[in-house]
Amino acid sequence: MEPTISVMILGGDRVFAEALEAVITGTEGLCLCTDTPAIVLIDASFQPAEALALTWSARERFPEAQIMVLGLEREDESVLDFIEAGAAAYLLKSASPAQLGEALRFLREGQVHSSPRIAAAVVERITALEKGRKFVPPPASCDPLTARELETLSLMARGLRNKEIAHALRITVQTVKNHVHNVLGKLRVHRRRDAVRVAYELGLLREPWGPLDLF
Amino acid sequence: MEHVGGVEVEELPETRQGAKRRLLSLFIADPHQLFRECLARALGRAGRFDIIDRTESGTTLLEKFALHRADVLVLGTDVPDAELAGLIRGIVALFPAVKVLILGRAESNEQVVECLLAGAGGFLLRDRSLAEVVSAIEVVARGERVCPPGAMRLLFVRLGALGRERKRRERLDRLDLTPREMEILRLIADDLTNPEIAARLNLSVHTVKNHVHRILEALGVHSRWGAVNHAFAKGWLQERRRGV
Numbered sequence: 001m002e003p004t005i006s007v008m009i010l011g012g013d014r015v016f017a018e019a020l021e022a023v024i025t026g027t028e029g030l031c032l033c034t035d036t037p038a039i040v041l042i043d044a045s046f047q048p049a050e051a052l053a054l055t056w057s058a059r060e061r062f063p064e065a066q067i068m069v070l071g072l073e074r075e076d077e078s079v080l081d082f083i084e085a086g087a088a089a090y091l092l093k094s095a096s097p098a099q100l101g102e103a104l105r106f107l108r109e110g111q112v113h114s115s116p117r118i119a120a121a122v123v124e125r126i127t128a129l130e131k132g133r134k135f136v137p138p139p140a141s142c143d144p145l146t147a148r149e150l151e152t153l154s155l156m157a158r159g160l161r162n163k164e165i166a167h168a169l170r171i172t173v174q175t176v177k178n179h180v181h182n183v184l185g186k187l188r189v190h191r192r193r194d195a196v197r198v199a200y201e202l203g204l205l206r207e208p209w210g211p212l213d214l215f
Numbered sequence: 216m217e218h219v220g221g222v223e224v225e226e227l228p229e230t231r232q233g234a235k236r237r238l239l240s241l242f243i244a245d246p247h248q249l250f251r252e253c254l255a256r257a258l259g260r261a262g263r264f265d266i267i268d269r270t271e272s273g274t275t276l277l278e279k280f281a282l283h284r285a286d287v288l289v290l291g292t293d294v295p296d297a298e299l300a301g302l303i304r305g306i307v308a309l310f311p312a313v314k315v316l317i318l319g320r321a322e323s324n325e326q327v328v329e330c331l332l333a334g335a336g337g338f339l340l341r342d343r344s345l346a347e348v349v350s351a352i353e354v355v356a357r358g359e360r361v362c363p364p365g366a367m368r369l370l371f372v373r374l375g376a377l378g379r380e381r382k383r384r385e386r387l388d389r390l391d392l393t394p395r396e397m398e399i400l401r402l403i404a405d406d407l408t409n410p411e412i413a414a415r416l417n418l419s420v421h422t423v424k425n426h427v428h429r430i431l432e433a434l435g436v437h438s439r440w441g442a443v444n445h446a447f448a449k450g451w452l453q454e455r456r457r458g459v
Contacts, residue, residue, distance in 0.1 A: 056382070059375075083371050084378025112368040116337075116359035122370045123331050123360055129377040159393025193391055193433060200387060 005104060006033035008065070011054045012043025020070075023097050030104065037065045039104060045071025045093055048078065052085055059086030066107055070100070075118050080125050088112070142202060143186040150204065152179040157196045157205055238265040239356050242280055245291030245318070246271050254289070254348075261349050277309065284310060287336070287352050291318040299326065300333040307334035314355040318348070327366035328373065337361025389451060391433045397451070399426050404443045404452050 007024050009017050009032075020041065024030045040058050044051030051069065058067055066088040072079060079090055089103055089112050106113060145153065148169075155165045162180065166173045184190065187198045199205040241264045245251040251269050259266045268283040270276060280288065294302055303315055314336035321327050327338045336355030339348060340363055351361045362370065392400065402412045409427065413420045431437065434445045446452045 059379075080374065083374045084381070086375045086379070088368070088371055088375075106364065107368075110368050111364035112371055113364050114362075114367050116354045116357075116361055119331075119360035119362040119367060119370070120358060122374055126332060126370065126374050126377060129374075129381060133380075159395055197387055 004029055004031050005039055005108060006031055006037050007039045007041060007104075008033055008037035008062075009041045009043070010058060011047075011051055012071070013046065016043055016045070023100075027101060030101070037062060039107070040065045040067045041070055042067060042087075043070050044082070045073075048072075052081055055082055055085040055087055068103065068107065070095075075115050077121065079118055080121055083122065084125075090114075142188070142198075142204075145183065145186060145204065149179050149183050149186070152176060153183050153195065153199055154205055156180065156183070156192050157199065238263060239287055239352065240265045240267045240285040241352065242267050242283060242285035242288045243269040243291075244271065244276050244280075244288065245269075246293045247291065250291065254291075257345055258289075258349065258352075263349070264352065277305065280306070280310065280313075284313065286314065287356050288313050288315045289318060289348075289352065290315055291341075295322075300329040303330055303333040303335045314358070316348075316351055316355045316361065321363065321366075324363070324365040324369050327363060328369045331360060331362060331366070331370070335360075338363060338366065385449070388449060392430060396426055396430050396433070399423065400430055400442060400446055401452060403427070403430075403439050404446060 007030055009020055009024075020043075021032055024032055040062055042051050042054050042058065055067055055069060058065070067086055069082045069087045069090040071093050072082070072090055073093060075092065082090060089107050091100060091103055095103075103113070151169060152165055155168055160168065162173050162176045166176045169176070180192065184192070184195055187195050187202075189195050189198055196205070241258060243251055243255050243258070243266065245254065248271075251271075255266050255269050258264050267285045268279065270279045288306065292299060292302075299317070299319070303317075306313065306315055315334070316337045316339060317330055317335050318339050318341055319327075319330075321338065321340055330338055336358075337351055337360055339351050339361055343351075354361050389397075398416070399412060402415060407415065409420050409423045412418075413423045416423070418426075427439065430442055431439075434442050436442050436445055443452075
């Protein structure tokens with residue numbers, strides 16, 4: 001027997017969510033789940049913008065889950081926005097409950113059935129995004145920073161000037177300048193802003209936003 | 216209903232449709248001669264295609280195709296999947312208008328994805344029916360793409376990864392400005408002058424000028440107007456505010 005697929009429902013109208021819950025509870029092989037879902041269903045039928053934001057955050061909250069967006073109007077560019085946001089599959093408003101069950105089973109088998117039009121649009125967008133990538137070879141590593149340099153760097157990231165950093169660390173401006181100079185050298189950049197950017201890339205600094213703070 | 220000289224001509228609309236839907240020209244390439252010939256004959260019988268030529272799918276393919284260009288190239292192949300993407304890139308570079316439909320075995324979904332990204336109009340597994348080949352040819356001729364469900368899943372995953380990368384880059388772009396500079400940019404967008412900004416933030420005009428200078432430099436623009444436009448284009452600022 002196939003293992004049960006745990007499903008979580010996010011967003012959308014209460015009555016739709018409850019109807020959906022009833023269908024899922026009543027379907028063999030599916031169950032509702034509130035903490036570690038295998039599938040997250042997001043209803044996008046009435047508030048697509050909110051649903052899109054929800055998709056971005058669901059992807060961070062449930063990295064193991066596959067997201068399926070329900071209730072899209074038609075197969076157009078908006079579908080691509082949801083896929084970019086992390087949706088693994090989608091269903092249109094016109095789909096039936098049976099199609100939902102089918103799509104869930106396909107997803108478990110690693111399959112997505114979509115139209116040739118969407119396939120073309122996806123290929124096109126992938127190509128465009130890959131071309132548009134600014135090629136900035138991220139440094140794989142850098143010379144290790146001293147604790148003091150790291151402190152200086154984190155204050156730089158907050159936009160502090162040398163004088164302010166000096167004040168915060170109780171050291172002279174000249175010492176700060178030395179630290180900044182060393183940091184730029186070790187990260188092989190010329191500007192403070194680039195140093196901060198590279199520091200995030202390398203994970204030297206934690207990016208100043210939580211997983212849910214995407215917008 | 217069409218009337219021509221008082222006579223009802225019922226077949227006219229159909230004829231028109233037929234004229235509009237001119238036959239698609241096909242070029243069939245496959246190393247397996249018997250299969251190639253049978254496929255050509257069967258597709259020819261469908262009545263929607265004009266089989267221009269057929270050949271092996273080896274090195275002579277490009278030369279032959281140059282002589283008889285077709286709308287759709289049906290490419291059956293014994294080229295290892297790994298080399299297939301390169302071959303497609305070559306075809307598409309030389310003949311940008313042609314749509315390539317691959318009849319392949321697909322050792323892996325990854326390779327199907329590579330072929331599609333290389334420019335193939337579609338990838339059909341060889342265990343599909345002849346009817347499916349016929350409709351796939353029409354789909355790729357329209358500029359859409361035929362993609363098996365397993366590879367479709369990977370395409371979605373790939374786009375998702377690129378989407379996340381784009382989102383992250385946008386957030387990092389925002390770091391080009393310090394919080395203070397962002398605040399000043401907001402006020403510039405509100406049409407405040409430097410002295411007004413200075414008064415609002417309790418700074419000297421000189422300091423504000425320095426900040427503005429650094430903002431322009433960081434964004435690579437030459438005017439306050441350019442900076443404001445940049446901020447709107449990036450979505451850092453949402454709306455124009457008046458009378459603040």
